[in-house]
Amino acid sequence: MPEDLIERQSRRSVLLFSIAAIGGSIGVFSSLTAAIMSYIGGPNLTAALKGRQLEESKRALESQLELIKLKVERVNSTRIPLAKLSEIEEGAGVTFTDYALQPAVLFKTGERSCIARSAVCTHLGCTVQSNLVDGRIYCPCHQSYFDLAKGVPLSGPATLPLAQEPIEIDGDTVFLVKQQSPIKIGPGQIPMLPL
């Protein structure tokens, strides 16, 4: 190999270019290797840093616990209190999680009437916003608007209506009611290949 090169160039320039090539490559790879070695070694955790990290873990754990509590509640009870009728404002929905652990929103439609709808946009599955826009339900992902009373799409790319969630009003409290159909969550619920 060197002979092949030397045939075409003078010995001196081959030497010079080789030094530049090898030196340059060493420069690039050594600086990268140094960075990677300190990356593998990990951070030198100060007490403050450790404290902050623990604080963050705690926060993440708390939100996970919240989700597990929701799951337990949904498995164990046949109806779940959502909100006090007197505390809901018209136009501002109350977000909740339905029995399938999907987001849903509860809206007040009159003095003693409410309607709850799935918050999963029928277009591509984003979560719709809980505040009504001109009396309509709005999904910010692709600007779909839905009718509150019927759930049907009014404008935007969505074509299917937002499902209604079963609720009942008992005294001053609005409850989410469990339906007969089984809950489908997690693996083991994958439909078989329809062939």
Added chain:
Amino acid sequence: MQFHDCLGSRSNGRFVMQLALLVAPFAEATVGQAAHAFPPFERWISQKAGFQTDCAYCHVNPAGPSGHGVGQEGRLDERQKQHLHSADSPILNSFGQHLLKTLSYDKVVSSVSDPGSLAVQMKGYDLDGDGVSDGEEMEHGTLAYDPLSAPPALVWMERLKQNWSFVVTLAVSSLAGAAGLFFLAMERKDAAK
């Protein structure tokens, strides 16, 4: 129209309601892009930044302080509730706490009628040390407590300053190396083919 109570505690709820009535017409007007009723600070930052921000700019929870979620008032015990308006408030993130520490609770709340003035007052501080003052960060809708969140060009300059030796080493050695490799492969004009 409901406003997320992004301002702080329930005790000034009446004040927020009055404000809500004041800004409601504006909120209606911007609904086309944002479709969300904003409390004044959030609305001001969103307008300046050009995208819809949320309460996590100052609060722990993106949905604001009211509710029973993480970092919301429903979660607090009696002892924590006493700290609601202090600089170690459990519902505020580090920028929210920093605001109360530098300006006091009353000053922050009183600037709600003119959110821009809060940004002006914060121009002298830089919580995350990324070279962009807290006031400027508010105007750009980037997180004032996060050194990796700032107007792009300014972050590039700052990162370049911090890492200039690494970047210069890479640039010089890659150019030298590439030139060496390239000329090594070249043929001399007078060499036999």
Added chain:
Amino acid sequence: MIAFLEEWLKRRLPLEQLDFKRISEKSVPVHRFSWIYYLGGVTLLAFAVQVITGILLLLYYKPTTLEAHESIQYITRTVPGGLLVRNMHVWSSNAMILCMVLHAFTVLLSRAYRSPRELTWVTGMLSLLVVLGLGFSGYLLPWNNLSVYATMVGTQIVSMSTSFLPGEAARLGEWAASLLLGGQTVGQETLTRFFALHIVILPLILLALVTAHLVLIQMHGISVPISILRGQGEKIENWSGKSQKYMPRFLLKESAVWLMFVAAIAALSVVVPYDLFVPYTLLEPYSPLGSAPAGIKPEWYFWFLFYPFEMLPRTVVILCSLSFFASMLAAPWLLSGIPQLWKARFEDSKFPTYAAIAVGAAVALLTVFGQAIVVAVRGGA
């Protein structure tokens, strides 16, 4: 028939040519379009960078919905050099896809896919699909609002993709989507499955495809653009122009390009964190109870598929994109066969060039101006 198949395969897989001593005899043609020979090499190097930085990220990443977001924050903010490693992974993935697409486009223009190199083209196209799959699965792993909602949208599209088929077959897409999701919605099962896809399954498939691609190149030698060959006889064997040995001369030049690529990606990663281009609300950890923030979008290399979904009926887009991918795979046969319909010789016909330019222009237009087109078609944001 069997004899024909045997002959066909023998000509395309000349296994007897597989003699590794011949790498020393491999030569690269020299002409005014020689620069296109670097694109494949850069893609290969980017793949190597992906493997190395990917392994490094595995040292700290935790694939659970509870810890994924936090572990990424830990890598970029706390671990020394973490910002460099993570951003090298992101930037080099983007560079890899860009180089791969340019490589495919130059191959189309120079008609390097022509017989007997059809299989080289097919392995390359399949690798591009696998790489897009890697991009899609990797997007979910940071578990922030942007990645989870984008995955919801993507899997939703998969689930609807067969709805135009009759009867039970219409549910094939639904089945495929739930296989990806591991349930009804994006959750821990999805994260686990995407993680497995991203770090084991797809990289192994890609490795196999790339190996086949390289072996095929080694067997067939390097093609010369048809426009250069004209007047030199149309077969590469007749190439009488200049060429240079791969070892060591072309390899030296290729190494020069590689060195600059690695340095450029590393410098870019340190100075320009990729996340800066996204509003902070999209980078917050995903919460199943919050609503979707505005501005959810896939990575730029999916925009040519994403924007049509915004303005055209779903079935049309799904049928179009399926036939697009199928015809890209079959491009060597389509581009050489179609000119024969009007009795033109493939070598003389302008059709393959125009077709390649049309496809490239359509994809580039949708990627660059897709947003504006959607606004123009749908009227307003």
